[in-house]
Amino acid sequence: MSTSGPRRLLILLPYLWLGLFFLVPFLIVIKIALSDSVTASPPYAPTFSLDEGLAGLRAAFAALDFENFVWLAEDGIYLKAYLNSVKVAAIATLLTLMIGYPVAYAMAKAPQDWRKTLLLLVILPFWTSFLIRIYAWIGILKNEGFLNLTLMKLGLIDQPLAIMHTEIAVYIGIVYSYLPFMILPLYASLERIDGRLLEAAEDLGCSAFAAFRQITLPLSLPGVVAGCFLVFIPAIGEFVIPDLLGGSGTLMIGKTLWLEFFSNRDWGVAAAVAIVLLTILIVPIVLFQRHQQKHQEELG
Amino acid sequence: MIRRFNMFNLTSLTFGLAFLYLPLLLVVIYSFNDSRLVTVWGGFSTKWYGIVLNNEAYLAAAWITLRIAFVSATLATVLGTLSAVVMVRMGRFPGRTLFSGMIYAPLVMPEVVTGLSLLLLFVAIGLDRGFWTITIAHATFAMCYASVVVSSRLASFDRSLEDAALDLGCTPFSAFRQVTLPVIAPAVISAWLLSFTLSLDDLVIATFTSGPGSTTLPMKLYSSVRLGVSPEINALSSMLIGIVTLGVIAASLINRRQERRQQQDTRAAAAAA
Numbered sequence: 001m002s003t004s005g006p007r008r009l010l011i012l013l014p015y016l017w018l019g020l021f022f023l024v025p026f027l028i029v030i031k032i033a034l035s036d037s038v039t040a041s042p043p044y045a046p047t048f049s050l051d052e053g054l055a056g057l058r059a060a061f062a063a064l065d066f067e068n069f070v071w072l073a074e075d076g077i078y079l080k081a082y083l084n085s086v087k088v089a090a091i092a093t094l095l096t097l098m099i100g101y102p103v104a105y106a107m108a109k110a111p112q113d114w115r116k117t118l119l120l121l122v123i124l125p126f127w128t129s130f131l132i133r134i135y136a137w138i139g140i141l142k143n144e145g146f147l148n149l150t151l152m153k154l155g156l157i158d159q160p161l162a163i164m165h166t167e168i169a170v171y172i173g174i175v176y177s178y179l180p181f182m183i184l185p186l187y188a189s190l191e192r193i194d195g196r197l198l199e200a201a202e203d204l205g206c207s208a209f210a211a212f213r214q215i216t217l218p219l220s221l222p223g224v225v226a227g228c229f230l231v232f233i234p235a236i237g238e239f240v241i242p243d244l245l246g247g248s249g250t251l252m253i254g255k256t257l258w259l260e261f262f263s264n265r266d267w268g269v270a271a272a273v274a275i276v277l278l279t280i281l282i283v284p285i286v287l288f289q290r291h292q293q294k295h296q297e298e299l300g
Numbered sequence: 301m302i303r304r305f306n307m308f309n310l311t312s313l314t315f316g317l318a319f320l321y322l323p324l325l326l327v328v329i330y331s332f333n334d335s336r337l338v339t340v341w342g343g344f345s346t347k348w349y350g351i352v353l354n355n356e357a358y359l360a361a362a363w364i365t366l367r368i369a370f371v372s373a374t375l376a377t378v379l380g381t382l383s384a385v386v387m388v389r390m391g392r393f394p395g396r397t398l399f400s401g402m403i404y405a406p407l408v409m410p411e412v413v414t415g416l417s418l419l420l421l422f423v424a425i426g427l428d429r430g431f432w433t434i435t436i437a438h439a440t441f442a443m444c445y446a447s448v449v450v451s452s453r454l455a456s457f458d459r460s461l462e463d464a465a466l467d468l469g470c471t472p473f474s475a476f477r478q479v480t481l482p483v484i485a486p487a488v489i490s491a492w493l494l495s496f497t498l499s500l501d502d503l504v505i506a507t508f509t510s511g512p513g514s515t516t517l518p519m520k521l522y523s524s525v526r527l528g529v530s531p532e533i534n535a536l537s538s539m540l541i542g543i544v545t546l547g548v549i550a551a552s553l554i555n556r557r558q559e560r561r562q563q564q565d566t567r568a569a570a571a572a573a
Binding site: 025102105238267 | 304305308309310312313315316317319320321323324326327330338339379380382383385386390393395399402403405406408409410411412413416417418420421424436437440443447472473497500501503504507508518521522525526528529533537540541544545547548549552556
């Protein structure tokens with residue numbers, strides 16, 4: 001692969017593809033976010049275009065301003081949606097960690113010949129449709145769903161618990177959907193821990209719990225951090241879960257963008273929401289990348 | 301790790317797996333429920349499967365979804381493999397940082413943003429939305445996943461084999477085809493399967509980039525699910541769960557066999573040496 005002609009072509013093909021279908025669209029989002037929101041309606045597409053025409057879009061390109069961002073800053077609902085997304089994602093990440101850690105820990109301690117099967121079992125639900133997994137929870141959580149029916153039959157409650165269409169349902173949905181993302185890095189770091197360290201600790205009189213706290217936990221921290229980022233980052237921009245499990249009161253930014261686009265048909269504001277969403281995500285993404293790099297170097 | 305698997309471990313494993321599987325199991329069980337009431341058992345029946353399989357709208361959506369998934373996965377695998385070769389083998393070239401940024405950014409990009417940005421592009425260049433716009437969108441984000449999968453295999457591949465082929469007079473292209481490709485083939489196949497599944501599963505990006513007459517199965521499913529739980533959706537979901545389960549199990553069996561064969565080859569080579 002030293003000849004320069006084919007080599008250049010090889011680079012050019014994926015390069016151009018990503019340039020055209022990733023970079024350019026991204027620049028267009030920025031441009032539309034800066035355009036006038038009223039005239040930024042699409043030139044066609046019967047589903048969305050209401051009264052604006054082709055001229056609207058053309059005019060929009062001529063007039064760049066920060067009106068949409070001012071709008072976002074002034075209307076409290078957007079700020080609330082951002083803060084709420086971060087809050088929901090953070091709490092859901094902690095819950096996922098609390099549920100995922102004991103499972104990953106058990107997997108790492110399981111007999112060698114179980115592990116491949118256990119890994120497969122953890123990954124398998126991840127391959128089934130996201131939508132179906134969320135759908136399954138609707139049947140469980142709704143007022144006359146399986147959970148309430150079971151609890152009522154057991155006599156634990158006499159009124160159905162209103163979980164569906166609340167933030168609790170959103171937490172359950174996120175934990176359920178992203179659990180494999182938490183378990184896999186946790187398992188990877190737990191599995192690598194040298195068993196002799198724990199044996200030495202016990203020989204020196206450490207209790208099992210103290211050995212866990214002083215050896216296993218610190219050594220599994222890279223997995224904890226990686227798992228938390230892998231859940232937190234996608235959870236912030238989540239749309240399907242808050243839309244299907246959450247109620248109208250559950251504001252999350254991915255849902256706001258969707259509604260702004262499909263219901264309000266305000267492309268300018270939707271694009272501005274997208275830009276702010278990405279700005280929020282930059283910090284955790286950069287932190288995550290640094291963490292991964294450092295971790296790689298330590299391993300290497 | 302110390303191997304003392306105790307009661308606590310067994311309990312957490314049981315609860316963890318139950319949490320992962322019980323919801324899906326309920327969907328499958330109640331897809332065989334005779335009653336229209338989704339939480340009351342009314343006897344065994346397979347009638348909902350018949351109803352779904354005779355539903356033209358579902359079938360049409362499934363057919364479009366499969367076609368999009370097939371084409372986009374193939375595109376994504378080719379582009380992803382090329383990108384992996386570029387990233388792992390090409391060394392420095394102008395714009396490499398931008399290129400690696402464009403490979404990794406879509407992996408962390410929220411779906412709503414990817415969908416919105418692609419839609420705005422298709423509108424800007426005046427492309428009619430439908431089959432091809434969804435396919436392009438899926439190929440674009442799936443190629444990044446494909447590239448990561450192939451890169452990791454390519455990075456661990458012994459480059460001297462390639463050099464040997466070149467020394468023996470192979471053209472770079474045939475060296476790639478005859479030496480590199482067979483070695484990275486399992487990763488390329490995994491990349492295709494992953495891209496295929498990502499495309500099958502995608503709701504958000506497809507909704508943004510679809511046009512009239514190109515409703516995919518997840519889009520159809522989403523609009524039905526919004527109306528609530530129904531035995532038809534249970535049946536449809538169970539079929540999809542079944543297909544995926546069989547696919548994943550088959551893939552892992554193939555993988556294991558390949559690993560065993562590779563181990564045998566290594567042993568044979570060591571014995572010969």
